[in-house]
Amino acid sequence: MNKAKHIAIIMDGNGRWAKQRGKKRVRGHEVGVKVAKEVVTYCANNENVERLTLYAFSTENWKRPRLEVDFLMKLLEKYLKEELQVCLENNVKFEAIGDISIFSKSLQEAILRVEEETAKCDGLVQSLALNYGAQDEILRAVNSLKKDAGNITFEMLNNALDSKQNVDLLIRTGGDKRLSNFLLWQSAYAELFFTDTLWPDFTCKELEKIIQKFKKVERRFGGLK
Numbered sequence: 001m002n003k004a005k006h007i008a009i010i011m012d013g014n015g016r017w018a019k020q021r022g023k024k025r026v027r028g029h030e031v032g033v034k035v036a037k038e039v040v041t042y043c044a045n046n047e048n049v050e051r052l053t054l055y056a057f058s059t060e061n062w063k064r065p066r067l068e069v070d071f072l073m074k075l076l077e078k079y080l081k082e083e084l085q086v087c088l089e090n091n092v093k094f095e096a097i098g099d100i101s102i103f104s105k106s107l108q109e110a111i112l113r114v115e116e117e118t119a120k121c122d123g124l125v126q127s128l129a130l131n132y133g134a135q136d137e138i139l140r141a142v143n144s145l146k147k148d149a150g151n152i153t154f155e156m157l158n159n160a161l162d163s164k165q166n167v168d169l170l171i172r173t174g175g176d177k178r179l180s181n182f183l184l185w186q187s188a189y190a191e192l193f194f195t196d197t198l199w200p201d202f203t204c205k206e207l208e209k210i211i212q213k214f215k216k217v218e219r220r221f222g223g224l225k
Contacts, residue, residue, distance in 0.1 A: 001215040004169040007043065008053040008183050008190070011036065012174030013198030020198075026071045031200040033079050037086055042204040044090035044124040046211075051125045051165055053097070055182050059133035073107060076130070080110040084117055091123035097162035098132030099140065127163060134184035137162050161185060169214045171207075173199045189221050 011032060018028030036054060043049040057072060064072075087094050094114045101108070111130070141160035145152050158164055167183055167190040175196040179187065193210050195202070 002168070002191075002217060002219060003048045004211050004214050005049065006051040006053070006165050006168045006186075007049055007211075008055070008167045008170045008187065009039070010055045010170075010172040010174075010180060010182055011199040011202075012172060012176060012180075014200060016174065017198040017200040025068060026075075028198075028200055029072060029075055033075060035200055035202055036079075037083070038204055039202075039207060040083075040086060040092065040124075040126055041090055042207060043126075044092050049124060051127065053127040053129060053163060053167070053183065055129045055132070055180075057098075057130050057132070058181060059098075059131055059136050060181065073104065077107050077110050080107075080114050084114045087114065087118045087121060087126065091121045092118060093121040093123070093125045094118045095125065095127050096130050097127050097137070098130045099136065100130055102131055129182070132162070133181045134179075135181055138185060158185070166190070169193065169211070171195065171210060173197050173202050189219070191217050191219065 014028035014032040015025040016028070017031070018025050021027075036056075039054075040052060043052045057076065061072070062069060083094065086092070096111045096115065100111055103111075138157075138161070140162075141157055142152070144160050145156055148156070163183060163186055165186065167187045170179075170183070170187050170190040171193045172178075172180075173195050175194070175198075177194045183190075191214055193214070195206065195210070197206060
């Protein structure tokens, strides 16, 4: 049976969830944060899951209305402060992937603090994709290698990326069936699961069902079995 060692999730549908209930989009983001904490805790207590990567804020999300972006930045900082305790209680090592240099100083400090405080945790690794886009990640990796002489190898490029581990299981909530510039290199042979469930309605029970389906998938990685 397959083991979902690295699970990646595109947490989509917060805004639509709120709109369906006659609420402001930001309410959907608030509920979505609670779901993220539940999923982190679930994965931390699943011995087969080694890494969880959540797509929190993309390089394209800056195009959203300024008020929504400002709210998301404040919500992210609040989430990080609360997430530190969740990580420590569940032996979770936290890391951010993406270009965080564009964030405010206080937000950057909050990210680094959680990374530093959880650095010695040796359980689940929780990666939070912040100001992340796979194309941007690859470009930054290539530019960092330009000074090296000779041809760039697969290993060199892979090691220069923000996230160096292949994705086993990639899940997208919200009904859309696309990757939206998320972990394109790492998901070359990931199994893709799409659910119509909006992220605020997503549960650990549904996650478990997806994992059980994943276990039975025949993974060939381009070969024959």
